[in-house]
Amino acid sequence: MDKFTTLTGIAAPMPLVNIDTDMIIPKQFLKTIKRSGLGKNLFDEMRYTQDGAEIPDFVLNQPAYRHAEIIVAGDNFGCGSSREHAPWALLDFGIRCVISTSFADIFFNNCFKNGILPIVLPQEQVDVLMADARKGANARQTVDLEAQTVTTSDGQVFPFTVDSHRKHCLLNGLDDIGLTLEKVSAIDTFEKKAGTLRPWA
Amino acid sequence: MTARTLYDKIWDDHVVHQAEDGTCLLYIDRHLVHEVTSPQAFEGLRMTHRKVRAPEKTIAVPDHNVPTTLDRANAATMTEESRIQVEALDKNAKDFGINYYPVSDVRQGIVHIVGPEQGWTLPGMTVVCGDSHTATHGAFGSLAHGIGTSEVEHVLATQTLIQRKGKNMKVEITGSLRPGVTAKDITLSVIGATGTAGGTGYVIEYCGQAIRELSMEGRMTVCNMAIEGGARAGLIAPDEKTFAYCMGRPHAPKGAAWEAAVSYWKTLFSDEGAHWDKVVTLRGEDIAPVVTWGTSPEDVLPITGTVPNPADFTGGKVEAVQRSLDYMGLVPGQKLSDIKIDTVFIGSCTNGRIEDLRAAAAILKGKKKKDGLRAMVVPGSGLVRAQAEEEGLAQIFIDAGFEWRLAGCSMCLAMNPDQLAPGERCAATSNRNFEGRQGRGGRTHLLSPAMAAAAAITGHLTDVREMMAETV
Known part of the structure; x- marks a missing residue:
């Protein structure tokens, strides 16, 4: 997993609420057995017509946002299925940070496993960032994970909170499995104990 | 303690x-x-x-x-x-x-x-x-x-x-359900009340008389859609119905191990005075057969209702509702029971169990689906399929003009060949009515198996209670 430290980039405004995982990556693209290559189908049905032509109005098709690295989104972003193809598609497109008032739990969790930082901020602050994002490609926002701040293109700073374990893993690009396997003796002990208490499990 | x-x-x-x-x-x-x-x-x-x-x-x-x-x-x-x-x-x-x-x-x-x-x-x-x-x-x-x-x-x-x-959320359904109202109506009504993000960060425990009165199949339907309410997990305390369902299953414990398991399982309930971070209570008697009209599971109303107006909502939901209505091809004020459908899908992990097939077959018995309508039943497993054939349910579906399929997720998420065409409108017993979920441009109305069966007969969304009155 790539580290996430600081990011300064173009932010795409997507104010629609309840942007679900079927919108982010429709099911026909879940048939892959790889993690890469999904970026071209990110938001596929919003982004392309049935015959594959770009829909010019869609935000990521507009010249200003084709290289966006941040999405500022409406409430409850990522609701729906557990498909990790959603963060894989965002990452493959180049998105490293999503900012919203709220996220669906599983999507939120999946982001951290892939070096994407989801940031929760109050409505008033998301509104300011949304308006800032609408200014286009010159309005770059800065996300600093170490300092836990988002800065608008005109210098307004909003602090955010993040789970300390997840922050540590993102900053250092750490793989969870390796960390957990360091506790293998605790797992062995638990299994022995549970095997006596609940042998049917 | x-x-x-x-x-x-x-x-x-x-x-x-x-x-x-x-x-x-x-x-x-x-x-x-x-x-x-x-x-x-x-x-x-x-x-x-x-x-x-x-x-x-x-x-x-x-x-x-x-x-x-x-x-x-x-x-x-x-x-x-x-x-x-x-x-x-x-x-x-x-x-x-x-x-x-x-x-x-x-x-x-x-x-x-x-x-x-x-x-x-x-x-x-x-x-x-x-x-x-x-x-x-x-x-x-x-x-x-x-x-x-x-x-x-x-x-x-x-x-x-x-x-x-996570945090603890209690969803209590008091009293009993009225005839024609099912587990699916409970779970959709809860989402209608709390919103699709209402359970985010929580684990929901469903409780109350109406939940206790549900079969294990019904309880699975309720918990299945906890995620549509934003909660990663929903659970129900085990009781004698749970133990009876588990007993004798291939991988359930046997003999002395079974006795030990049951005595542990009997300790699995929320203690008197336990702390709840959020409590939602609905009266079982107030729950009606419901259908969804939009592209989020929270867009749900009793079948007796009408399509809402975007102006009735606030914040980001105004734009979302307008987008939903455009996508669904519906206009505010339209009666839900006037909405004509092209397809009926009965199945999925929400409603693909034997009890679901029984409920649909009870409505379809001796009747035919509307001419020109596509209708399919996809049992949730090969064993559900076999049981439905043994009970004569399969023949009822076939006689009513339904396709009787093999087990799989099928048209719930349309990853296999079972898909809607653009603009095709489906009454579905599945769990998500998102844009494109059942096929690009496809329009999904979520409902219970009994309501899906009723819609198959009339060709439009229908209050199943009217049909039950006919058969009594």
Whole structure:
């Protein structure tokens, strides 16, 4: 997993609420057995017509946002299925940070496993960032994970909170499995104990 | 001792390690696996030379991609990509030595139907799967939730998950349901009341008389859609109905082990005075048969209602409702029962169990579907299919003009050939009405199996209670 430290980039405004995982990556693209290559189908049905032509109005098709690295989104972003193809598609497109008032739990969790930082901020602050994002490609926002701040293109700073374990893993690009396997003796002990208490499990 | 909720108790019994910041390593008793969200996880194991830590606790079945037509043994019925995914699961199950129900096995079916059916899911367990509808298994009083593929790999390698504890939410349904009202109407009505983000960060315990009165099948329907309300997990305290369902299942304990298990399971309830972070109460008598009108499961109303006006909403929902109505081809003020449909889909992990098929067949018996309408029943597993044939339900569906299919996820998410065409309108017993969910441009109305059957007969969304009056 790539580290996430600081990011300064173009932010795409997507104010629609309840942007679900079927919108982010429709099911026909879940048939892959790889993690890469999904970026071209990110938001596929919003982004392309049935015959594959770009829909010019869609935000990521507009010249200003084709290289966006941040999405500022409406409430409850990522609701729906557990498909990790959603963060894989965002990452493959180049998105490293999503900012919203709220996220669906599983999507939120999946982001951290892939070096994407989801940031929760109050409505008033998301509104300011949304308006800032609408200014286009010159309005770059800065996300600093170490300092836990988002800065608008005109210098307004909003602090955010993040789970300390997840922050540590993102900053250092750490793989969870390796960390957990360091506790293998605790797992062995638990299994022995549970095997006596609940042998049917 | 502090009063604890059912969720607190299961959590406490599965903590392997707790870090100073509260992050826990949680032990996983059952890991269910399907073909869509697992290939990258197995690939990860191979690349790092890791094994599956507990293959005996890992159960795999292909369900999302598999065709449900009777000729599916013919490989040509599957697209190349789907075939590769299913073959990858065949190979991964064999290479890593995990329990497996291949497409050719009569026990194959939707992973959330197979788990309980085979007795893998038992009270008090932690159950995960790379699928958000894992919440289904909470019906047994187990802590069950969906995970992403990175977590699938983590569980395969370590049999644990890194977790932070969620908050406790109680959803109580008091009193009894009225005739024609089902578990599906409960779960959709709860989402209508709380919104699709109302349960975010919580584990829901469903309780109250109306929940106790549900069968295990009904309880699975309720818990299945906890995720549509934003909660990763929903659960119901086990009782005699739960024990009766589990007894004698292939992987349930037997003899003295069964007795020991039941005495432990009887401790699995929320203590008097336990702390709830959020409480929602609905009266069972107030719940009506419902349908969804929009593209979010929270867009739900009683069948007697009318399509709402975007102006009746606030904030970001105004734009979302306008977009939904445009997508669904509906206008404000239109009566829901006037909405004509093209297709009826009965099945899915929400409503593909035997009781669901019985409820639909009771309405369809001796009747025909509307001419020109496409209607299909996709049983949740090969065993559900066999039982429905034995009970004569299959013949009722066939006589009514329905296609009688083999088991799989089918048109719930349309990864196999069962899809809607653009603009095609479907009454579906599944769980998501998102844009494009059942096929690009497809329009989905979620409802119960009995309501789906009623709609199949009339060709429009219909109040099933009117048909029940006819048959009495």
